[in-house]
Amino acid sequence: MYKLTAYTIACLLISLDARSVPDNYNEERRALLDEETITAVGGKINLNEDENKANDVLMRWKMRELNDSYINPQHFNFSKHYFSYKKDIEDSKVYQIIRRMPKGAVLHVHSSLMLHADMLVKLTYEDHLYACHTYDDLKLQFSETTPERPCQSKWTLVSDMRNSSGDPAAFDSQLKKYFTLYREDGEDFNFVDINTVWQRFNKVYYVIKSLISYRPVREKYWYATLEQFYNDNIMYIEVRTGLHGLYELDGTQHDKKYLVELFKNVTNKFIEDHPEFIGVKLIVTKHRALSINQVFDALNLTRAVKAEMPDMIAGFDLVGQEDIGRPLTDFLPVLSEARNDINFYLHAGETAWLGTSADENLVDAILLGSKRIGHGYALTKHPSLMSAVIKKDIALEVNVISNVVLSLVHDVRNHPLASYLAMGLPVVLSSDDPGAWSARPLTDDFFVAFMGIASQRADLRMLKQLALNSITYSALEDEGKDRLFKVFSKRWDTFVKDIISDKSFSEIDFDRNID
Structure with a gap:
């Protein structure tokens, strides 16, 4: 056997030291990284002078906090459940910046599960x-x-x-505790199976529904919800609702159309009080566990309400746990018949399985012409479907914290959103059911996506693009979009100036080694 002598080793080291990196290697490396940056969500945005200053503040805090989390993962670790670090995120300067940021619109949220549990408790004093x-x-x-x-x-x-x-x-x-899944005692949800979590989630839903089915309380609930979203810098909402009936104290029952009128009237009152708020549209829903005749009736109800109040109706969706619910193929006859006069915003691919009927809902959502896809969690496993989404410009409504709480993903760094952002897919961030986990309407999802999922290099451009996407892919007509873009632009400029001028964000030890 050949043995290396000390002399041979020294010669090899000299030979290795003498080698040099090819002259163009660093240029090619930089070119590949630059191409990835441009491809990613926000990569084509050019920041103005003030935005660059604000971005510098944001990124210095981002790198400091990420470095701290590398060194002290016991304090702030995205491999843990959201509930384990939920109380700590408000201390983050990055979180505080994102909280102030105008976020455009929320496009995927369910009407009964939007309001924080603290506010629901107040409603029990009625x-x-x-x-x-x-x-x-x-x-x-x-x-x-x-x-x-x-x-x-x-x-x-x-x-x-x-x-x-x-x-x-x-x-x-x-x-x-009956109004939220969140527990301050830190119960470890990482080891709760998906069906058990959904059972708990459904219990929360039915308790809240029993509280807000009373007409006067629903009015107060909806105004408080709009206020909470507005205070989180959201100017427009598309709400999924089953249009359940409401009742009066004497037992009088209202039909399902009445709820649409309530949404409209309370929203109009809110707009009077907050003129920059653009409004609300509804996506009528039906549970996917129900029969095809029940779905057919829901589609007809959607048609009827849209004919009476076209400004209030965005479209239709099927909701509920996909893994154990009926697939879209079961409803193809009625969905195909309705697709020409009702826009679809279908849940699809909210599953960790591959090759199941739930996973293949993605195929049918695309073929049925869904304007956006709810969740789309499984899309990375389907290169042909991903190409179709890009070609057809179908936005993905990604709900990060929902996917964590409902046991699709445990370590958010492994969330497929990382790939969607890197590839520049048409992503909109939303929050699904923020009230059910006592989260802020959208800030928490933006923060976790920015710090725990997106590239370490992702910056203010990505945040701005995600907000702009929420306007671009909304169901607003052109006039409404133009107005929302103007409101957003005005608020964005104010936000940027505030970040630059706020001394609490500039007080940082910039001499630390933060690349």
């Missing part, structure tokens, strides 16, 4: 609210007299329960 309460279940109903609906325990006025508890604050804290 008069005449009864509760049917067991250890793991809660039903709510407003009534002049004790409700006649079956109850496993006993219908009791919530006001009486709160007053007799001896500690109203503790009572409200326990009540809040």
Whole structure:
């Protein structure tokens, strides 16, 4: 066997030292990286002088915080569940910057799960609210007299329960747990299977639905929701809703169209109070577990409401857990027939499986002409479908925190959004059901996407492009889009100047080694 002597090793080292990197290597390396930067979402945006200054502030804080997380992953680690670091993110300067940023529109959110749990608890202070309460279940109903609906325990006025508890604050804290999946005690959701999480999620939905089906409370709920979204710098919303009926205190029932009128009237009142808010459109939904006749009826309802209030209706979608729900192929006859007069915004590919009917909903969403695809989580596994999405310019409504909470992904750095952003796909960030996890309407999703998923090099250009995408791919008519672009531009300029002038963002040790 050949043995290396000390002399031979020295000669090899001298030979290696004598070698040099080809003259054009660094240029080619830089050219490849530059090409990736230009291809990525936001890569073609040119920042003006003020934007570059604001970007410098943003990126210095981003690199400092990322470096801190590398050194101290126990404090801030995107491989952990969102709930484990949720309380800490508000201390982040990057989070504070993003919170101030105008975000354009929210295009994927469900109407009953938009409002923070703290606000829902406040709504339980309304008069005449009864509760049917067991250890793991809660039903709510407003009534002049004790409700006649079956109850496993006993219908009791919530006001009486709160007053007799001896500690109203503790009572409200326990009540809040029925309105959100989030637990401050840090329960480890990483090891909860997807079906169990969905079961818990559905329980939260039904409790909230029982609270806001009372017409006066729904009005207050909707105004408070708009206010919460507006305060998160959102100027337009497209809301998915099943158009469930509402009732009055005397038991009078309203038809499903009444809810559309409520959305419109309360939104108009909100616009009077906040003139820069553009408005709301509805995407009518039906649960994918239901029959084809029920979906057919929902499509006809969508047609009828659109004919009466065309400014309020964006289109139609099927909702619910895809893995155990019926695939789009089951509804092809009625969906195909309706596609010429109703726009689709279909959930598709909200699954971690490959080759299943849920995964292949992506195929049908594309073929049915869906204007946008809800989630599209599985798209990276389908190169042909990804090409079709790019060619047809179908926007992907990505909901990062929802995908974490509902157990599609555990370490967000592995989220397919990283690929979508790098490839420059038409992505819009949304929040799905922020109230169900006590998140801010959109800031939390932007922050996690920017810090935990996007390239370390992603900067203000990406954030701006994502906001612009939400306007471009909205269902607004051209006039509405133009107005929203103008509002966004005005607010963006103000935001940039605020970041530059705010001394709390400039107080940083720039001598630290942060590349």
